[in-house]
Amino acid sequence: MSTRTKSLDEPLYNYMLSVSLRESELQRRLREETAVHPRSSMQISPEQGQFMGLLIKLLGARRCLEIGVFTGYSALTVAGALPDDGRLIACDLSDEYTAIARRYWQEAGVAHKIDLRLAPALETLQALRASGQDGSFDFAFIDADKINYDAYFEQCLKLLRPGGMITIDNVLWSGRVVDADNQEEETRAIRDLNRKLHRDPRIDLCLLPLSDGLTLARKR
Ligand code: CA
Numbered sequence: 001m002s003t004r005t006k007s008l009d010e011p012l013y014n015y016m017l018s019v020s021l022r023e024s025e026l027q028r029r030l031r032e033e034t035a036v037h038p039r040s041s042m043q044i045s046p047e048q049g050q051f052m053g054l055l056i057k058l059l060g061a062r063r064c065l066e067i068g069v070f071t072g073y074s075a076l077t078v079a080g081a082l083p084d085d086g087r088l089i090a091c092d093l094s095d096e097y098t099a100i101a102r103r104y105w106q107e108a109g110v111a112h113k114i115d116l117r118l119a120p121a122l123e124t125l126q127a128l129r130a131s132g133q134d135g136s137f138d139f140a141f142i143d144a145d146k147i148n149y150d151a152y153f154e155q156c157l158k159l160l161r162p163g164g165m166i167t168i169d170n171v172l173w174s175g176r177v178v179d180a181d182n183q184e185e186e187t188r189a190i191r192d193l194n195r196k197l198h199r200d201p202r203i204d205l206c207l208l209p210l211s212d213g214l215t216l217a218r219k220r
Helices: 010-020 025-035 046-059 073-081 095-108 121-130 146-159 173-178 185-198
Strands: 063-067 087-092 114-118 137-142 160-169 203-208 214-219
Touching: 010 046, 025 046, 025 073, 025 095, 046 073, 046 137, 046 160, 046 214, 063 073, 063 121, 063 146, 073 087, 073 095, 073 137, 087 095, 087 121, 095 114, 121 146, 137 146, 146 160, 146 185, 146 214, 173 185, 185 203, 185 214
Parallel strands: 063 087, 063 137, 087 114, 137 160
Antiparallel strands: 160 214, 203 214
């Protein structure tokens, strides 16, 4: 039997969820509302959300960053895993998408933990750095425009404390990373970042084949 990571067919995927997914009714409703959205593929999978919630607790995280909110499933999950005085600074550009998010954060009773910043994320990150917040965050989730992934990573790395964790979504890019004919700017940006992180001495690294590929980079 191969030791390679299994690709899950539908029955095995459903089995995995049936014996492990712990999703609240509210999370499920948000996921279902987002599933009919024209850009629904931007939503993370529920098992990925659960994994990130577990990471938050393992890290004992209190201060978190999210780059790319969309309709707020990941922020809902991260904020739910934070202690009551924990804070998530959530960066996005879309008032329309995050209006859905805010509705669910309110209903879940986690809205007070989420500081939504509607501005280009690089500006928000640079402002945090300029106000002396380097080294003060425990966790970051990067899941926004792929062209800026490397810039987001560099800013987040500065803002994290040693031992803090950066998670980066879509690093397998539906397989496009290994399609030599695909030279789209986004694909190249992800390839370049993956290659760079492989040898980056500033981090400990794992690329998890979870959902569309999730990189874990722990700041040394
Ligand atoms: Ca994503």
